[in-house]
Amino acid sequence: MQRAAALVRRGCRPPTPGPLGRSRSSAAAEAPAVRKVRPERGRRERILTLESMNPQVKAVEYAVRGPIVLKAGEIELELQRGIKKPFTEVIRANIGDAQAMGQQPITFLRQVMALCTYPNLLDSPSFPEDAKKRARRILQACGGNSLGSYSASQGVNCIREDVAAYITRRDGGVPADPDNIYLTTGASDGISTILKILVSGGGKSRTGVLISVPQYPLYSAVISELDAIQVNYYLDEENCWALNVNELRRAVREAKDHCDPKVLCIINPGNPTGQVQSRKCIEDVIHFAWEEKLFLLADEVYQDNVYSPDCRFHSFKKVLYEMGPEYSSNVELASFHSTSKGYMGECGYRGGYMEVINLHPEIKGQLVKLLSVRLCPPVSGQAAMDIVVNPPVPGEESFEQFSREKESVLGDLARKAKLTEDLFNQVPGIHCNPLQGSMYAFPRVFIPPKAVEAAQAHRMAPDMFYCMSLLEETGICVVPGSGFGQREGTYHFRMTILPPVEKLKTVLRKVKDFHVKFLEKYA
Amino acid sequence: MQRAAALVRRGCRPPTPGPLGRSRSSAAAEAPAVRKVRPERGRRERILTLESMNPQVKAVEYAVRGPIVLKAGEIELELQRGIKKPFTEVIRANIGDAQAMGQQPITFLRQVMALCTYPNLLDSPSFPEDAKKRARRILQACGGNSLGSYSASQGVNCIREDVAAYITRRDGGVPADPDNIYLTTGASDGISTILKILVSGGGKSRTGVLISVPQYPLYSAVISELDAIQVNYYLDEENCWALNVNELRRAVREAKDHCDPKVLCIINPGNPTGQVQSRKCIEDVIHFAWEEKLFLLADEVYQDNVYSPDCRFHSFKKVLYEMGPEYSSNVELASFHSTSKGYMGECGYRGGYMEVINLHPEIKGQLVKLLSVRLCPPVSGQAAMDIVVNPPVPGEESFEQFSREKESVLGDLARKAKLTEDLFNQVPGIHCNPLQGSMYAFPRVFIPPKAVEAAQAHRMAPDMFYCMSLLEETGICVVPGSGFGQREGTYHFRMTILPPVEKLKTVLRKVKDFHVKFLEKYA
Structure with missing residues (x-):
């Protein structure tokens, strides 16, 4: 009762x-x-x-x-x-x-994690050499060579380097700077941290945050916690949950009566709606954000989960760069990834990262300061993230099994x-x-x-x-x-x-x- | 620059x-x-x-x-x-x-963690049976028997049971209810979550939070984030950083002019000050909290770190119970512990728990809801916490080595x-x-x-x-x-x-x- x-x-x-x-x-x-x-x-x-x-x-x-x-x-x-x-x-x-x-963990990921956890296993013949190589690299970057030390608040350096290299590969050579990468406690932590910094104002100048409807309720929950204003834009169910820029325009126009719309959140591939946005749509959204001076939050935790043969995942970062320097050096974008989804499904480790570009340098200091109050994300989750972005490659011992499992x-x-x-x-x-x-x-x-x-x-x-x-x-x-x-x-x-x-x-x-x-x- | x-x-x-x-x-x-x-x-x-x-x-x-x-x-x-x-x-x-x-991890703790991470090792003869027993118990309580699943937002059930049993032992039989235990992402997470729920009001009815000076700056940082009012009480440096109730009284009296003092935070043993408060002092503080209607936050993450032969750690919970039912069934108390300090020093796993007693039942629902937005604390950190509260006992294979290391x-x-x-x-x-x-x-x-x-x-x-x-x-x-x-x-x-x-x-x-x-x- x-x-x-x-x-x-x-x-x-x-x-x-x-x-x-x-x-x-x-x-x-x-x-x-x-x-x-x-x-x-x-x-x-x-x-x-x-x-x-x-x-x-x-x-x-x-x-x-x-x-x-x-x-x-x-x-x-x-x-x-x-x-x-x-x-x-x-x-x-x-x-x-x-x-x-019932999905089984990816063997290679857990092998590296076990080696990092109990380094005595580095002498065991039952672990493959490529897993040991990964584990040694991670441990060497940890204080006292241990997952038990705090990391830098922004995350372990070499893992941020691996994330940046992964993004560059994923985006066909578009550069990524490890300094713009922040490891997080799952994607939720990154999203709420960025929103926390963005929210300000009272009365009609309170920050408006545009979120899709349907949305993943982390967004509405954090907006409520922060006393910001939720601004809904509706996805087009008749059109396979497409995001229509005219609907964004309507939402912003109406919101300006009662708040200051400053942030636009997009979930792609969609949660709960499962659509994959087209490249054209993403371009339109970026142009709209540029025009309306909106800070973009791209929730891309399902980037490996694309099933329809007609669809491809396009990262906001890549499209932004392809649109030219007027966009790529101006639009503020935070994009999020996680160990929890994809093919690995490692939810319990609470691993994730965000890449934040075009952040004002003064704000970067503020962000690191805010992150430092919680000391650091779980180092085991950071290690899990590293394996996701730095998996076995052809020629390595574990490559075949890893690829088969994935x-x-x-x-x-x-x-x-x-x-x-x-x-x-x-x-x-x-x-x-x-x-x-x-x-x-x-x-x-x-x-x-x-x-x-x-x-x-x-x-x-x-x-x-x-x-x-x-x-x-x-x-x-x-x-x-x-x-x-x-x-x-x-x-x-x-x-x-x-x-x-x-x-x-x-x-x-x-x-x-x-x-x-x-x-x-x-x- | x-x-x-x-x-x-x-x-x-x-x-x-x-x-x-x-x-x-x-x-x-x-x-x-x-x-x-x-x-x-x-x-x-x-x-x-x-x-x-x-x-x-x-x-x-x-x-x-x-x-x-x-x-x-x-x-x-x-x-x-x-x-x-x-x-x-x-x-x-x-x-x-x-x-x-350079402190080495406790072997038993890392063995259990490695077994949980890579359960193939449960067949390995190089791990002791008591470590395997702990790992099996933890895995059985995890979704899909894996550290990679989300846990309940409040934490894995059997780990909360182990925490409750630990508190009961520590406090000489004072009962602890697993339902009052919340596993957290380090102690910082628990402290900021409880403060987040407690803070309300505007103008002169804004929530005042009493913290010691000197204090651990997590408190001032979270108070600032939440736009609450920091109310300082000074520890007595001339008297080995003792906490004097008259000073608390002064602080509350003066604070009432401009806010609503509602929360009293104590760090014992002290950070940064290193004192261990006497039983008498804790009793006085509890009585004061009862009198002034303050919600108590007891930061007890250094409970294993008492060195002076004249000092003992007294938990607020135990003293509260020993003061009789008028206190033990009325004073709202949240106490915090962590895997990061003590003898294990497992900071990187971000493990911790809080015990919250006398919480209004309606608030309990609110707390679980708030925790659920971030899904769950890292399950590996929860597992680390389990080993801290459920270490090897005499007669078990690992007892001697564990005790020696500790x-x-x-x-x-x-x-x-x-x-x-x-x-x-x-x-x-x-x-x-x-x-x-x-x-x-x-x-x-x-x-x-x-x-x-x-x-x-x-x-x-x-x-x-x-x-x-x-x-x-x-x-x-x-x-x-x-x-x-x-x-x-x-x-x-x-x-x-x-x-x-x-x-x-x-x-x-x-x-x-x-x-x-x-x-x-x-x-």
Whole structure:
């Protein structure tokens, strides 16, 4: 009940009884929480309450780990306690967590990490020489030759050099400067750090941050924490979630009435929407940013996750340079990458980097200072990032196995992307754009008016009602579209394509059966 | 020059020419930075400048990695380039980074970590069974049995259980609930997360945060980031840096004129001051917090670092419970621990935990939500934390070696603490309180009036001038007391006792010689 009460007060309704749950709350969905806490017997009032806490933190929402995931945890506990359900396991398709879904780590990456962790293994004949070479190089760049020392706040020097070399290769020779590379605690850390520096002003000069709708809710959460203004631009669902510059223009024009739009965030390949933006689109966006004086944030953590044969990943950095010096020496751009996605899926290590170009030199000092307060990103995560950007090359002992493992993961994901799109589009009332990249499907679902009414009666958003029902009837945990944003009156959910092929087929079949029954029930 | 300009504008003066450096800046020390950036040739104005950036971030200062450390880096590069100096290496005694100073990792800890990283090693006969047992337990609690999966936002369940069991043992049976344990990215992350939730209000109702002076500058930096009010209480240098409740009372009384004092931070054992607070003192502080309705933050990351035979570490949690239910069920307390200090010194893994008790249940939901936005702390750091709280026990294969390594580190630190105190106190014009705990000396140094004048001429704080001179003449890098706060007119520096014994003796001798020469020069 305490948890339920907490959910209610932060604007998420707990599940209600009957078909959907075991508890009912009569609190209004968005009711302001202004009641005074009464001291309980033998208890004094708490200092920290919903009334006294930081209101910006209270306003934060993060759907990917929100109420539906708490519910999934409760159901798992019930299953463990032997409570009978129409299913035997919860399938967590809510989060891009590949290894939790059974994907095996890349052997070479873990070998290097183990060697760095316990350097006695450098004498072991069971590790390949190229892994030892990588490990020695990383350790030599660490204080005391140990992953246990703090690194420089910006990250280990030689790893930043490897990142810069990787970017240069990736972008066909466009130069990258290690001094512009900052290693981070996952991409989230980099994104929130850059936004933290960018946000300023009060009243009508508060910083406006343009984010796509649908978006990855880290952005809205950080904007809320920082008390900045979220400026939505809508992706074009009818056009495979393309980004249209006219829509950006509309968003900026309207925003200027009440804030100072200063930052433009793009997620490419898209999360949750899975599109891969065309080169032309990126060029248009860069020109728009130049014109409107916007600081660009390019979230490119899915740069290795492109499946559609008609699509290629184009980095903002590369396109910027190809547009000529007027752009490449002027547009401020931060781009982000991570160890968590791609083919490696090393989420737990919290590795990532950002490249920030055209930053004012005075701001660089400010950025390093801000990073130094948290000392440094995890050095093990930095080492993991190094292996991602500096993998085995032809002629090295581990090259063949590494390539086989990498291709296997990416090939499977491509097959699953196609399978998911095809199967969803066979279900009446579900429409799914092609999964060109990333690791999610974001299908649009038709929710009949009677189901919308039922959701309202349960004080839930219709898509939350849909996803809660899906979870309770099938054990499949997906995230309602309202957690990412969607055009009013449309409903979606985000589902990862990470379960192994056979399990994914089962998941898709179960979603289909559920959906058909749902339509019948609320016809 | 760009870096120098950046330093000037954030209130830190770069080194000046002549005896102390190669560059001179004529900018006023705290000159407001309001000039307009002029577009350079072919360049447009930057969007993100010192004028437009987040002013709260601009106000942040973090001395432990501040200008003196940047200078140390420059000198290292000069040495590498063959430039002659009166010394051959820079000794970084500015930061508590044990392994960078040559301390070896605890073997058992790294064995478990290597097994978790590369589980193929679980079949290797060269790893002890107790390490394998720990690794299997951790992996079984991870998604997909891998360190590469995200954990729950609050941390891996079984590690939180181990932390709770550790606290219960440490506190002689006082119960600890795994549900109150939150694993963090080092202690800094926990401290800033709790402060972030606590801060609210505007004008005279802005949250006041009481911190000791001297303090660890993470606190002042986070308070600045969050736009809260820093309320200083002074530790009693004449009385071995004791914390006097009358001084707390004064600080709160005066603060109430301009803010709402709501949080009290204590660092015990002290950083930078190295004292270990008495049980009586802690009891007084808790009673004061109860009386004044303050949320307590107990930074106890040096709980294993107590050297003085007359001192013992008393946790706030334990004392709170021993004071009876009126306190133990009412006072809100967050206490912090870390893998970075103690005998293990695993800074790079960014492991830590906090225990938060008497938190309002609604706030618990808010805290988990806030943590979930950053997904989870590094799982490798969580695993490192597990080994710290769940070490080998008598009868286990690794117990003897583990104990030997642990005692060796702590024994060395105790000897170095005594050595440092004794040697500093032999130098005229230096007074050093006993180093009862932590890993720092914070001696008070006499700076003659002529040196104060010289510092003013160089636009430096006198102790910054002293420390810069020390660095440039001896290669020893320490942090000026002004970075931690000190009573006006007194000067200190913080130096770690982490260099190996023989090197530490050299360091102390060099500081002594420098100081004597400094006094002569400015007599």
